[in-house]
Amino acid sequence: MRLRGLLAVDVAILLVLGIGIAFVFAGMVGAEDARSSAPELGKRPPAFSLEGYDGSGHSLSALKGKPVVLVFSSQKCPYSRAGDVRLAELAPEYQMKGVVFLSIDSHKSTPPGEIKEYALGKNESGKKLPYLILKDEGNTYADAMGAKRTPEIYIVDTEGKLVYHGALDNQKKPEDPEYVNYVGQALDEILAGQPVSKPKTGAYGCSIKRAK
Amino acid sequence: MRTRFVLAAPAGLVCVAVAGCGSEPFEAGVVKRADSAAVEALVHEARGGPLVVNVWATWCEPCVAETPELVAFHQSKMRGNAVFLSFSIDMPEHVDTRLPRFMEEQGIPFTVHALDGVPPDELVEALGITLEEWDGALPATFVFDAEGRLVSSWYEEVSADDLLGALSGLV
Numbered sequence: 124m125r126l127r128g129l130l131a132v133d134v135a136i137l138l139v140l141g142i143g144i145a146f147v148f149a150g151m152v153g154a155e156d157a158r159s160s161a162p163e164l165g166k167r168p169p170a171f172s173l174e175g176y177d178g179s180g181h182s183l184s185a186l187k188g189k190p191v192v193l194v195f196s197s198q199k200c201p202y203s204r205a206g207d208v209r210l211a212e213l214a215p216e217y218q219m220k221g222v223v224f225l226s227i228d229s230h231k232s233t234p235p236g237e238i239k240e241y242a243l244g245k246n247e248s249g250k251k252l253p254y255l256i257l258k259d260e261g262n263t264y265a266d267a268m269g270a271k272r273t274p275e276i277y278i279v280d281t282e283g284k285l286v287y288h289g290a291l292d293n294q295k296k297p298e299d300p301e302y303v304n305y306v307g308q309a310l311d312e313i314l315a316g317q318p319v320s321k322p323k324t325g326a327y328g329c330s331i332k333r334a335k
Numbered sequence: 336m337r338t339r340f341v342l343a344a345p346a347g348l349v350c351v352a353v354a355g356c357g358s359e360p361f362e363a364g365v366v367k368r369a370d371s372a373a374v375e376a377l378v379h380e381a382r383g384g385p386l387v388v389n390v391w392a393t394w395c396e397p398c399v400a401e402t403p404e405l406v407a408f409h410q411s412k413m414r415g416n417a418v419f420l421s422f423s424i425d426m427p428e429h430v431d432t433r434l435p436r437f438m439e440e441q442g443i444p445f446t447v448h449a450l451d452g453v454p455p456d457e458l459v460e461a462l463g464i465t466l467e468e469w470d471g472a473l474p475a476t477f478v479f480d481a482e483g484r485l486v487s488s489w490y491e492e493v494s495a496d497d498l499l500g501a502l503s504g505l506v
Binding site: 290293296325 | 392394395396397424426427452453454455456458459466469470471472473490491
């Protein structure tokens with residue numbers, strides 16, 4: 124009887140220890156996931172609150188109900204600068220249909236003053252870019268999104284879900300019969316209430332130079 | 336369409352003098368445009384032996400910085416029978432101007448295939464890898480074994496020693 128009582132106590136202690144260890148491991152796995160998570164297609168991307176070169180504040184939550192095109196860009200990257208020219212041609216048509224375009228600069232050594240000069244005309248188009256560039260200090264949002272290069276584009280639909288991740292287009296010449304503008308195609312589908320047919324594409328670009 | 340030019344004399348002479356560099360004697364210093372079919376054919380032709388692929392552009396600072404290392408790698412006897420493919424994604428307007436000028440300045444002895452309307456999706460497919468393994472950030476360098484398996488990759492500046500080290504593991 125005494126032996127059975129001792130065994131019961133041992134089993135109880137082991138159970139408590141086991142549950143405790145399980146909780147510790149569960150917590151570690153959760154923390155690891157949080158560090159390495161890039162948003163999945165079909166899920167809500169991480170929220171942001173970033174300041175534009177004009178001093179205005181912007182958050183993803185404030186844009187609820189509108190398709191949003193987020194473009195990680197850098198004026199230090201020639202490929203991204205070339206992308207801005209093509210994006211500046213594309214944006215107005217869709218902005219008239221309620222789409223929001225926001226560019227995000229996460230490059231560690233581009234201060235807001237330089238971003239402002241670039242956006243207001245010191246760029247390859249020679250004109251003011253038709254969208255705002257937000258400064259992602261410390262590349263916090265690039266980390267949250269898992270953005271690696273510039274240009275790298277994400278599109279959020281009217282329900283706030285990520286529906287596209289990749290390139291502006293398929294890098295063929297616009298006059299090529301095989302030319303596809305992935306962003307324009309995705310926006311057309313979103314505005315027509317259809318699923319995005321090509322939700323992920325690869326994109327050449329410069330690595331984002333991170334502060335940490 | 337191709338652009339030919341004469342290599343800068345010192346680099347050209349070194350290239351002729353170093354064994355291994357002469358494996359592409361008639362292609363040295365050439366820019367060739369490559370569409371998706373050409374890329375696929377180049378990779379297919381290289382299978383059966385080790386393959387090193389570098390994707391770069393003259394507008395990419397770390398790519399420019401690693402160029403002397405790639406030239407050294409290409410000239411090294413230790414490269415053995417490994418095929419080296421250089422894919423440039425320079426902008427179309429630079430393929431006949433800035434790119435050959437840069438090659439001449441750097442004494443690049445190997446053929447550079449300027450990708451012509453080949454998105455990363457098609458390039459990774461031709462290489463037998465996925466967008467999860469590489470989604471387009473430059474520079475990118477890959478080492479494949481004779482069976483076409485990716486054995487090493489770098490998404491930052493690579494050195495000749497890095498590449499030779501990776502190849503030595505395949506012998």
